[in-house]
Amino acid sequence: MDDKLKQDEQREALKKQQKKSKLEQQAALGVQGGLELKKDEKAKFLGQFKERVLKALTFAKVEKKGIYPEVAEAIEDKRADKLIIDRRVDKQAAKEYINLSREADLSFKRVQSPDFVGDIGLVVASNQAVKVDNILLNSSKQDEAILPESLLAAKGKKICADCYNKLKDIAPDKVSDYKKISIIDKLLGVECAAEINQEVKD
Numbered sequence: 001m002d003d004k005l006k007q008d009e010q011r012e013a014l015k016k017q018q019k020k021s022k023l024e025q026q027a028a029l030g031v032q033g034g035l036e037l038k039k040d041e042k043a044k045f046l047g048q049f050k051e052r053v054l055k056a057l058t059f060a061k062v063e064k065k066g067i068y069p070e071v072a073e074a075i076e077d078k079r080a081d082k083l084i085i086d087r088r089v090d091k092q093a094a095k096e097y098i099n100l101s102r103e104a105d106l107s108f109k110r111v112q113s114p115d116f117v118g119d120i121g122l123v124v125a126s127n128q129a130v131k132v133d134n135i136l137l138n139s140s141k142q143d144e145a146i147l148p149e150s151l152l153a154a155k156g157k158k159i160c161a162d163c164y165n166k167l168k169d170i171a172p173d174k175v176s177d178y179k180k181i182s183i184i185d186k187l188l189g190v191e192c193a194a195e196i197n198q199e200v201k202d
């Protein structure tokens, strides 16, 4: 082999090597980018991967009186494993969600980290990827679909006409979960399972 050919070969090998390491660098950057993204997600969802989150509520929503039915459903979802609430959320305000999560045998944790960003104060999460699309509540529903705890507890039971009509006003899509007390029921002494009159008045 003459020198010229040898040089060409070496040059070629060097080029290949450079090309390869460039690809490796790009791949490494890609992985790094993915990790950064996951880190951002976790910072936003109280330390949870977004793909594991069933439902999330903002601070303002958690502290509203009553329970969002969508969050109650997420807590009762078979895939749910834990309820996580930011330490800055008023514990009294989150009590109803905490009680529900206990009944559903979810683990409950209050967390705090300087890394957290955004305004999420409550997360219902699984230990596995669930890939739920609508993690946050539908904005048009957010203000109307909040149910008093007494009404939520009466799900599947008979309620009086007053409560039934109020339910129809605040969450029309939930009406089918309840039965209205009939005149015969009344004669038989059946009582409303959800006395929400006082709570809903104001």
Ligand SMILES: [Zn+2]
Pocket: 159, 160, 161, 162, 163, 164, 192, 193, 194, 195, 196, 197
């Ligand atoms: Zn009633």
